[in-house]
Amino acid sequence: MQIKNVVTVLLTICCCMAISVTYAQNPGDQYSLGFYNATGDSANFHSSLRDYSVRPAWNLPPLGDSTKKRSWWHRKLFQEHLLEYNNPDYDFYADFLPDFQLGHSSRNGTDWLNTRGVIVGGRLGQRFHFYSEFYENQGKFPGYVDEWGRKTQLVPGQGEWKSYNNGKAFDFAYSSAVLDYKAAKFLQLQLGYGKNFIGDGYRSMLLSDVAFNYPYFKVVATVGKIQYTTMWAQFIDRFYPKASYDNGYRKKWGVFNYLDWNVSKKLSIGLFETVIWQDSDSSGKRGFDMSYLNPIMFLRPVEFSVGSPDNALMGLNLKYVTGKHSNLYGQFILDEFKFKEITAGNGWWGNKFGGQLGFRANDIFHAQNLNFLTEGNFARPFTFSQRTTLNNYSHYGQPLTDPLGANFVEWVNVADYRYRRWFLRGEIQLAHYGLDSAGTNYGHDINKSYETRTLEYGNHIGQGVGTNLIYVTGTVSYLLNPKNNLRLEVGVTGRKESNDLMDRKELIFNIGLRASFRQLYYDF
Numbered sequence: 001m002q003i004k005n006v007v008t009v010l011l012t013i014c015c016c017m018a019i020s021v022t023y024a025q026n027p028g029d030q031y032s033l034g035f036y037n038a039t040g041d042s043a044n045f046h047s048s049l050r051d052y053s054v055r056p057a058w059n060l061p062p063l064g065d066s067t068k069k070r071s072w073w074h075r076k077l078f079q080e081h082l083l084e085y086n087n088p089d090y091d092f093y094a095d096f097l098p099d100f101q102l103g104h105s106s107r108n109g110t111d112w113l114n115t116r117g118v119i120v121g122g123r124l125g126q127r128f129h130f131y132s133e134f135y136e137n138q139g140k141f142p143g144y145v146d147e148w149g150r151k152t153q154l155v156p157g158q159g160e161w162k163s164y165n166n167g168k169a170f171d172f173a174y175s176s177a178v179l180d181y182k183a184a185k186f187l188q189l190q191l192g193y194g195k196n197f198i199g200d201g202y203r204s205m206l207l208s209d210v211a212f213n214y215p216y217f218k219v220v221a222t223v224g225k226i227q228y229t230t231m232w233a234q235f236i237d238r239f240y241p242k243a244s245y246d247n248g249y250r251k252k253w254g255v256f257n258y259l260d261w262n263v264s265k266k267l268s269i270g271l272f273e274t275v276i277w278q279d280s281d282s283s284g285k286r287g288f289d290m291s292y293l294n295p296i297m298f299l300r301p302v303e304f305s306v307g308s309p310d311n312a313l314m315g316l317n318l319k320y321v322t323g324k325h326s327n328l329y330g331q332f333i334l335d336e337f338k339f340k341e342i343t344a345g346n347g348w349w350g351n352k353f354g355g356q357l358g359f360r361a362n363d364i365f366h367a368q369n370l371n372f373l374t375e376g377n378f379a380r381p382f383t384f385s386q387r388t389t390l391n392n393y394s395h396y397g398q399p400l401t402d403p404l405g406a407n408f409v410e411w412v413n414v415a416d417y418r419y420r421r422w423f424l425r426g427e428i429q430l431a432h433y434g435l436d437s438a439g440t441n442y443g444h445d446i447n448k449s450y451e452t453r454t455l456e457y458g459n460h461i462g463q464g465v466g467t468n469l470i471y472v473t474g475t476v477s478y479l480l481n482p483k484n485n486l487r488l489e490v491g492v493t494g495r496k497e498s499n500d501l502m503d504r505k506e507l508i509f510n511i512g513l514r515a516s517f518r519q520l521y522y523d524f
Contacts, residue, residue, distance in 0.1 A: 045262075046222065046227040046260045046262065046268075047200055047268070047319065048198060048199055048200050048260055048268065048270050048317050048319065049197075049198060049220070049227065049229055049258065049260065050196070050197035050198070050209070052178055052190075052192065052194060052195070052196070053129055053178060053180035053188070053190060054121075054129050054131075054180070058479065058482030058483075058485065060420075060421065060479065060482045077480065077481060077486075078480055078481055079481065079482075079483070080481075080483060081093035081094060081095045081483050081484065082094055082095045082096055083095075085122075089124075089125060090122065090123055090124050090125070091122045091123040092120075092121075092122035092123075093119075093120070093121055093122060093483075094118070094119065094120045094121075095118070095119050095483070095484045095515070096116070096117070096118055096515075097115075097116075097117030097118060097119055097133070097135070097484060097515040097516045098115065098116060098117070098486075098513055098514070098515055099113060099115035099117065099135075099137075099512065099513075099514045099515065099516070100113065100114060100115070100512055100513045100514070101113040101139075101510050101511070101512035101514070102510065102511055102512065103142075103508060103509050103510030103511065103512075104508070104509050104510075105142040105143050105506060105507070105508045106143075106505070106506050106507040106508070107142065107143025107144070107504075107506045108140070108141070108142055108143035108146055110140070111139075111140050111141055111142050111508070111510070112139060112140050112169075113137065113138075113139040113140075113141075113512070114137065114138045114139065115135055115136070115137045115139075116135070116136050116137075117133060117134065117135040117136070117515070117516060118133070118134055119131060119132070119133045119134075119484070119516070120132055126182075127181055127182040127183070128179075128180070128181050128182075129178075129179075129180045130177075130178065130179050130180065131177065131178055132175070132176070132177040132178075133175060133176045133177070133516070134173070134174075134175040135158075135173060135174055135175070136173045137155075137158070137170075137171070137172050137173060137174075138164050138165075138169055138170070138171050138172075139155075139169060139170055139172075140165070140168060140169040140170070141155075141170070142493075142506060142508045143504075143506050144495060144497070144504070144506055145522060148524075149161060149170060152397055153238075153397075154212075154396065154397055154398070155170055155172050156210075156398070156403070156520065156521060156522060156524070157195075157209075157210060157211060157212060157398070157520050157521060158172055158174050158212065158520070159172060159173075159174045159212045159213075159396065160172065160238075174212070174213060175193070175213070176192070176193055176194040176195075176213050177192060177193050177194070178190060178191070178192040178193075178194060179191045179192065186221055186222055186223050187219070187220070187221050188219070188220040188221075188222070189217075189218070189219055189220075190216075190217070190218040190219075190220070191216075191217050191218075192215070192216055192217075192218070193213055193214070193215050193216075194213050194214075194216075195209035195211070195213060195214075195519075196209065196216065196218070196231065196233075196256075197209045198258055198270070198272060198317065199317055199329070199331055199356070200317070200319050200327070200329035200358075200360070201329055201331075201356055201358045201360070201373065201375045202358075202373055202375060202412055202414055203356065203375065203377050203401070203402050203412065204331065204356075204401060204402075205315070205331045205332075205333045205354045205355060205356045205377060205379070205401050205402060206258075206272045206315045206317060206331055206333055206401070207256065207272075207274070207400055207401070208399075208400065208401050208402065209519050210398055210399060210400070210401070210402070210403045210521050211394065211395040211396055211398035211399065211400055212236075212395060212396040212398065214233055214234060214235055214236070214395055214396075215233065215234050216231055216232065216233035216234075217231065217232050217233075218230070218231040219231070219295060225261060225262040225263075226259070226260070226261055226262075227259075227260040227261075228257075228258070228259050228260075229256070229257070229258040229259075229260075230255070230256070230257050230295035231254075231255070231256040232253070232254070232255050232256075232288075232292070232293075233253070233254045233255075233256070234251055234252070234253055234254075235251070235252045235253070235254060235276070235394075235395040235396070235400075236249045236250075236251060236252075236395060236396045237249060237250045237251070237252055237278075237389045237390050237394075238389075238396055238397045239389040239397065239447055240388060240389055240390050250278070250279060250280070250390060251278075251279035251280075252276055252277065252278050252279055252390055252391055253276070253277050253278075253279060253288055253289065253292075254274055254275065254276045254277075255274065255275050255292040256272075256273075256274045257272070257273050257274070257295070257296075258270060258271070258272050258317075259271045259272075260317070265321070266320055266321045267318075267319070267320050267321075268317075268318070268319040268320075269316070269317070269318060270316065270317030270318070271315075271316065271317075272314065272315035272316065272317060272333075273312070273313065273314045273315070274312070274313050274393075275292060275310050275311065275312045275313075276310065276311040276313075276391045276392070276393060277289055277292075277310040277311070277391055278388075278390035278391045279390075309387070309391070310391060311386050311391040311392065311393065313333060313334065313335050313384075313393065314333075314334045315331060315332060315333040315334065316331065316332045317329075317330075317331050318330045318331070322359075323361070325361055325362040325363045325364075326359070326360065326361035326362070326364075327359070327360060327361075328357075328358070328359050329356075329357075329358050329359075329360070329375075330355065330356055330357045330358065331355055331356040332353065332354075332355045332356075333353060333354045333355065333379075333383070333401070334352075334353045335352035335353060335354075335383050335384060335393075336350050336351070336352045337350065337351045337352065337353060338350060338351070346457045346458070347455075347457050347458045347459040347460055348456070348457055348459070349381065349382055349443070349450065349453050349455060349456055349457070349459045350382075351380060351459075352380055352381075352382050352383040352384075352385075352406075353379075353380055353383060354377070354378055354379030354380065354383050354384075354401070354402075354406070355377070355378055356375060356376065356377045356378075357375065357376050358373065358374060358375025358376065359373070359374055359375070360372065360373040360374075360375075361373075367417075369417060369418040369419070370415075370416075370417045371415065371416050371417070372413075372414075372415045373412075373413070373414045373415070374411070374412070374413045374414075375411075375412055376409070376410065376411050376412075377402055377404075377408075377409070377410050377412070378408065378409040378410070378461060379401070379402065379404075379405070379406040379407065379408060379461075380406065380407070380443070380459070380460075380461060381406055381407040381434070381442055381443025381444070381459045381460070381461065381463060382406060382407075382443035382446075382450045382453065382459070383406040383407075383443075383446070384399060384400075384401065384405070384406055384446040385406065385443065385445075385446040385447070385448060385449070385450045386449070386450065387449050387450065387451055388449060389447050392446055392447065393446065394446055394447060397447065399446055403521055403523075403524040404431060404433055404444075404524060405433075405444055405445060405446045406443055406444060406446050407433055407434045407442060407443040407444040407461055407462070407463065407464070408431055408432065408433035408434075408444065408461065408462075409431065409432050409433075409461055409462070410429060410430065410431035410432075410469075411429070411430045411431070412427070412428075412429045412523075413427065413428045413429070414426070414427045415427075421478055421479040421480075422476070422477070422478055422479075423475075423476070423477040423478075423479060423487070424474075424475070424476055424477075425474070425475050425477075426472075426473065426474040426475075427471070427472070427473050427474075427523060428471070428472050429469070429470070429471040429472075429523050430468075430469070430470060430471075431468070431469040431471075432461075432462050432466065432467070432468055432469070433461075433462065433466075433467055433469070434461070434462045434463045434464030434465060434466055434467065435464055435465040435467050435499065436448075436464055436465070437464065437465055440454045440464065441453050441454050442454055442455070442459075442463045442464030442465075443459065443463070443464075444464065465499050465500065465501060466499055466500075467497060467498065467499040468496075468497070468498050468499070469495075469496070469497050469524075470494075470495070470496045470497075471493070471494075471495050471523050471524075472493070472494045472495075473491065473492070473493040473494070473523070474491065474492055474493075475489055475490065475491035475492075476489070476490050476491070477489040477490075477514075481515075484515045484516065485514075485515055485516060485517050486513070486514070486515040487513075487514055487515070488511075488512075488513060489510075489511065489512045489513075489514050490510075490511050491508075491509070491510050491511075492507070492508065492509050492510075493506075493507075493508040493510075494506070494507050494508075495508070
């Protein structure tokens with residue numbers, strides 16, 4: 001079937017899903033679209049900077065008669081954190097977070113996940129919040145994730161793995177933490193080891209939460225309609241040879257500036273810039289470059305003034321409110337370009353940019369808790385890549401934007417619905433990208449040096465081995481405890497990746513007892 005026919009068929013299916021409310025949940029994606037505040041007034045709400053300072057919780061009524069005194073076991077299982085202390089001066093909570101899944105893949109047989117997680121968090125006074133999570137995992141994944149993991153030595157968004165069960169499964173662990181302090185009425189300071197996200201969509205072409213956790217320090221200043229964010233972060237490069245055994249993987253640094261302006265009640269404009277630089281170069285240890293300590297925007301002149309080969313990117317985020325619970329949004333990211341090469345229209349490899357256009361709505365068709373999102377994303381070949389991985393736009397081997405990297409175009413549709421404690425969520429993803437054959441570099445893998453490019457001119461999205469991806473998933477969940485998102489879940493996923501050289505199909509079923517609000521992406 002041709003890709004245009006597939007698009008037509010799946011668009012029809014997607015519309016039918018939206019009408020019949022048969023939504024489900026993407027495996028690993030525990031956030032409802034309803035967490036996004038799509039109000040009709042953007043004047044005093046900055047939606048494009050995702051807040052990780054406090055773990056979310058569902059605001060739902062208790063099971064059964066709320067006036068009846070419940071046993072300790074009932075309250076801890078269905079209503080409260082495992083440990084919970086509330087005081088006007090401080091709060092504290094702690095929870096055990098299981099993620100036990102059992103399923104079957106048509107490509108890889110029985111798959112399973114055994115995760116034991118813990119979280120502690122709380123508040124000291126009215127200004128200081130904190131939380132810390134730790135997860136110990138063993139798992140055997142569906143065929144396409146297993147294949148990707150063995151190729152990269154990673155679990156998507158969760159770091160490295162080591163062999164388990166005689167090499168049949170993965171053993172991995174990871175943690176995250178945030179210290180958040182409201183220094184003043186207009187100033188927020190955040191020190192964390194985790195992820196960040198800038199944008200109003202499901203993906204972000206500026207900075208997404210796809211990759212593994214990393215340390216960062218963030219300053220957020222909000223004055224009325226203006227919100228300004230500066231963040232410094234340290235990333236890991238897993239591909240370049242280690243400087244020494246004692247030092248481990250090579251490091252790189254990043255500074256990010258983001259200015260979000262609510263121009264009116266309808267329109268918001270965000271300006272983004274970042275510079276990535278390597279921790280050490282041919283002259284020796286460079287470390288954190290104090291030239292980038294200044295939190296004011298316009299980093300490109302600073303990058304130029306230090307005479308460095310650092311990687312500078314600029315971007316734009318737009319949102320326009322179309323109704324009380326809906327909006328249009330978009331992004332544009334610029335890596336490199338030459339104006340004369342753009343106007344020449346000859347497909348010069350160095351015209352590196354990407355973008356996004358989407359629409360989302362909450363409470364659609366006047367049905368409370370029925371949410372929908374549709375968006376398109378693209379990136380030209382070689383976008384986000386550099387001479388080496390020491391300063392490309394990636395962390396721990398994964399892109400800091402869309403999981404498809406570059407040289408791709410995709411269309412993602414997500415919908416979810418909640419009725420009391422029942423949750424249904426579905427996703428349809430269509431993508432087209434160009435893979436490399438032996439000895440070629442057509443710009444899809446951002447961890448390849450652009451100096452190994454196959455073409456100087458004539459570059460276009462989908463070049464190389466043109467590949468189509470169809471990804472459809474649906475999940476039904478029943479929420480047990482709104483405090484930690486503990487739920488029973490049943491899901492099914494279908495995936496097809498095809499080109500002239502392969503036709504890989506996979507059907508996946510899974511059931512599980514799951515908790516936490518982690519955002520993990522397996523839709524690639």
